[in-house]
Amino acid sequence: MVSYKELGLVNTKELFKKAVAGGYAIPAFNFNNMEQMQAIIQACVETKSPVILQVSSGARKYANQTLLRYMAQGAVEYAKELGYPIPIVLHLDHGDTFELCKSCIETGFSSVMIDGSHHPYEENVALTKKVVEFAHKNDVTVEGELGTLAGVEDDVKSDKHVFTQPSEVEDFVKRTGVDSLAIAIGTSHGAFKFKKGTDPKIRLDILAEIEKKIPGFPIVLHGSSSVPQNLVKIINETGGKMADAIGIPEEQLRSAAKSAVCKINIDSDGRLAMTAAIRKIFKESPGEFDPRKYLGPARDSLKELYKHKVVNVLGSNNKA
Ligand code: G3H
Ligand code: 13P
Numbered sequence: 205m206v207s208y209k210e211l212g213l214v215n216t217k218e219l220f221k222k223a224v225a226g227g228y229a230i231p232a233f234n235f236n237n238m239e240q241m242q243a244i245i246q247a248c249v250e251t252k253s254p255v256i257l258q259v260s261s262g263a264r265k266y267a268n269q270t271l272l273r274y275m276a277q278g279a280v281e282y283a284k285e286l287g288y289p290i291p292i293v294l295h296l297d298h299g300d301t302f303e304l305c306k307s308c309i310e311t312g313f314s315s316v317m318i319d320g321s322h323h324p325y326e327e328n329v330a331l332t333k334k335v336v337e338f339a340h341k342n343d344v345t346v347e348g349e350l351g352t353l354a355g356v357e358d359d360v361k362s363d364k365h366v367f368t369q370p371s372e373v374e375d376f377v378k379r380t381g382v383d384s385l386a387i388a389i390g391t392s393h394g395a396f397k398f399k400k401g402t403d404p405k406i407r408l409d410i411l412a413e414i415e416k417k418i419p420g421f422p423i424v425l426h427g428s429s430s431v432p433q434n435l436v437k438i439i440n441e442t443g444g445k446m447a448d449a450i451g452i453p454e455e456q457l458r459s460a461a462k463s464a465v466c467k468i469n470i471d472s473d474g475r476l477a478m479t480a481a482i483r484k485i486f487k488e489s490p491g492e493f494d495p496r497k498y499l500g501p502a503r504d505s506l507k508e509l510y511k512h513k514v515v516n517v518l519g520s521n522n523k524a
């Protein structure tokens with residue numbers, strides 16, 4: 205058993221309490237490799253923001269759970285070396301079984317998500333409660349989910365939005381003992397969130413109703429990339445094919461972050477930033493073959509994107 209405390213990581217409890225009270229959200233950025241980790245830590249140290257480093261099942265398959273855990277441990281030291289020791293959470297994104305959550309808790313994760321949203325309600329309650337009981341014995345915090353997001357949630361596929369029912373949240377939170385709740389209010393994973401010509405809007409009215417049922421309880425938004433059109437343009441101009449990629453307008457996320465939304469998940473925008481930077485270099489310098497010469501600029505572009513998110517979308521700058 206490796207406790208996250210030995211690694212210098214923190215759970216989400218205090219961070220969420222302060223975020224809800226302060227009207228901002230903590231960034232939850234996915235990472236799969238060293239460059240992403242460096243960009244996240246550099247951006248959050250420079251803006252003095254706490255951060256949640258999150259590991260999806262895709263990331264575990266790609267990079268190995270143990271390596272990612274050691275990288276998070278390295279991130280704690282890296283932040284100190286950069287001159288400002290920010291609070292860092294290591295979080296399992298979209299955990300789908302009790303066994304997976306348990307293995308992450310036993311190997312140094314400080315927070316886990318158990319995503320039982322695709323199960324019938326009572327099964328979701330039972331599974332989430334089981335994870336919470338184990339996690340809390342180890343002072344690890346747990347995120348549950350109610351409602352499903354359109355698109356792909358790792359291996360969990362759904363092709364339509366099923367918004368979170370405000371009438372269920374109080375019962376779910378009470379019976380499971382979760383520390384935070386991910387809700388479905390019209391966000392979705394990936395870079396194609398809305399059809400061209402439709403209004404890219406999330407249901408802030410449902411969020412308000414949910415907040416009335418569980419005042420001050422930490423709410424999480426998945427699928428919160430905004431798909432910056434300048435990045436899509438670069439990708440399309442350099443040989444990519446991402447016609448009609450559309451995300452969540454940043455103003456809507458900013459207004460959600462001012463309420464009880466205290467964790468906002470962003471992955472796809474980072475993928476776009478890296479892809480745009482690499483495509484541009486390959487187009488402009490076709491002779492380049494040193495990975496540092498394209499991964500380095502991709503990392504810098506990612507860092508700028510994350511700084512922008514922290515300051516202009518989440519409002520978590522100077523909260524570390
Ligand atoms: O929730 C989805 C995240 O963007 C992670 O996706 O499994 O492809 O790493 P992934
Ligand atoms: P995006 O695909 O919108 O970045 O969402 C990421 C996410 O929710 C990770 O859990």
Ligand code: ZN
Pocket residue numbers: 298357393426427469
């Ligand atoms: Zn997600």
